[in-house]
Amino acid sequence: MNYVNTTTKARVSLSAIAAEYPDKSFPASPTDADLADTGYACLQYQAPPTYDVITHGVREADPAIVDGQWVYQWEVYELDADTVVANAVAAQKQQEAAQKLAGVQFQGVMCSATSSDQNGITAVGSAYQMLGDDFQPTSFQFENGNTLILTTDNMKSFISVWTAFRQSFFSV
Incomplete structure (x- = not known):
């Protein structure tokens, strides 16, 4: 007290x-x-x-x-105008980070879209392009803790859905 x-x-x-x-x-x-x-x-x-x-x-x-x-x-x-602007920018970044971590749903799995996820997906996507039909199913763990098995059957659809979600965070 x-x-x-x-x-x-x-x-x-x-x-x-x-x-x-x-x-x-x-x-x-x-x-x-x-x-x-x-x-x-x-x-x-x-x-x-x-x-x-x-x-x-x-x-x-x-x-x-x-x-x-x-x-x-x-x-x-x-608060003064400069602080309000700085706070608004910080809040927008936090909201965006939360949305990226929550992710987009694909085949019942919420797939996060952080920078770390992008690096991993880029590597798996490169392997898929190089190996073609010889690409082996890959268990990809996203930063949000969820896991998706990427295969030759779902890779193109996944890349289409996930890339569109990831690109939504980049303004023109």
């Missing part, structure tokens, strides 16, 4: 209160009644409010009395 100086509204620890009142004995978890006449009170935690993390930030504000108890307070504030 945290505590508050009821005059300055500063957050303090129990050890700081005990150091200020060395002759007073406090229980391990004092109540407001235990802190009476010290100028301190229990500080009830309140989670920060929900806000748009792209356009706003949140910071602690001075505690306030709510329904007779000292409670954490939060201030939501607008």
